[in-house]
Amino acid sequence: MLAHVLNTLALDHQVDCEMRNYPHPMARTHMGNSLPDSVVETMMRVTRENYGVAQRFWRAKAKLLGMERLANTDLYAPITPSDAQYSWPESVGHVLAAYEAFSPELSRLARDFVEKGWIDAEVRVGKDDGAFCSGTWPGHHPYILLNYTGQIRDVFTLAHELGHGVHYRRSSNQPLFFYDAPLVLAETASVFGEMLLNRRLLSQETDPVRRRSLLCSRIEDALSTAYRQNVLTEFELSVHTGRKGGQLSRDEICQKWWDANAALYGEAVDMNPAYRWGWSYIPHFIHTRFYCYAYTFGQLLVLGLYQRWVEEGDAFVPRFLELLAKGGSEDPAEACAAVGITLDEDFWRAGNRAIESLVEEFEAAVG
Ligand SMILES: [Zn+2]
Known part of the structure; x- marks a missing residue:
């Protein structure tokens, strides 16, 4: 068929x-x-x-x-075996420091998500699975949904979604129809954020x-x-x-x-x-x-x-x-x-x- x-x-x-x-x-x-x-x-x-x-x-x-x-x-x-667990504050610390090493401005934009409660991170019964960032519209801040379980891949997901978040905040001066990046550029900041996190974790890992x-x-x-x-x-x-x-x-x-x-x-x-x-x-x-x-x-x-x-x-x-x-x-x-x-x-x-x-x-x- x-x-x-x-x-x-x-x-x-x-x-x-x-x-x-x-x-x-x-x-x-x-x-x-x-x-x-x-x-x-x-x-x-x-x-x-x-x-x-x-x-x-x-x-x-x-x-x-x-x-x-x-x-x-x-x-x-x-x-x-992937047994390492990262607490939420540890995870946030790694990701923000990784962004900071690249650009204090991006780190500042990312920090707001954590401090102002724009991330729904906990796992709850009935909550949607996966992770995403919703840009809402240019005059409003974005939101992030995660299902954080403390595994290494969750730390990378946080770095990824915060990348989308800071991308939207950077483009918030654009009118609504130009607010979203085109398809092939849409993952630029998110994947870049993962690269930054990887760089930080590698630089600190001695084992x-x-x-x-x-x-x-x-x-x-x-x-x-x-x-x-x-x-x-x-x-x-x-x-x-x-x-x-x-x-x-x-x-x-x-x-x-x-x-x-x-x-x-x-x-x-x-x-x-x-x-x-x-x-x-x-x-x-x-x-x-x-x-x-x-x-x-x-x-x-x-x-x-x-x-x-x-x-x-x-x-x-x-x-x-x-x-x-x-x-x-x-x-x-x-x-x-x-x-x-x-x-x-x-x-x-x-x-x-x-x-x-x-x-x-x-x-x-x-x-
Ligand atoms: Zn993405």
Whole structure:
């Protein structure tokens, strides 16, 4: 049934594209994101060229776990028991200090959430699960919902949602329709906040086993957001392109999925044969066509911005704050250019290099 649905959606989209003279299946999504085709194409190509970095990480992880090769069902296996607990004040302390080290202004904006009671953190019966930040509207402050249980991932979630919170507060001078950042910039401050927290925790952690574990989770986040989502987009594009030649059989769809994934996993990972059906559990292919590359874009953008900060130091900070203050008032490439970032091949390479340097550190920690 899903193969039939996917075929029908692809044909429907193909008819739309022909009637409206869209030059290729992704054109409409690029227009929606206000991105030139060339920016996305370069980003996807550079990312694909760096799949070897992911393979190096999986080889190192296999070695650490005493396995010859990881199976793709074991990719996210934890490398240490996650028993560390963080009290709420400890967690807040870490996150605010992490923001402070980057920008006292961002830390001040984040501190208000804690001190003025704009965060609903406790777990309660009947409360919604997950975590999010609601921007409300420019004239009012945002709110954050969490379900805080004191695990390390909850500390990262706090850093993430506070990133959304300070992003909204920076863009609160924009009118309502420009208040929200465009899709591909929406996760800029949130993921940047996670990077800052990771930097702080790594700088304080002296226990080599826990350091390694922090590195591992940072890398796995980056790989699943940047590389895996690139694979998903490549698969989706190959379905739309392949559908032009007629109905695709289940086996043909499975084969396209397998090939797209094999490019990422290479010889480093054993793919479970049942994984050929992996495409069938990704809702984006059905509900939000070509959405997935926004994850790759967001992750690499943040890594590239972070790398700029590492290289340029404090001079970079006001430019980052200015980028946040733009909200959705400018197209992504324009907004980035205004703060000195050109979304060209070099920029995407820098983002990939940031992942590579984390992987190098992990390899050294594994020995
Ligand atoms: Zn987010």
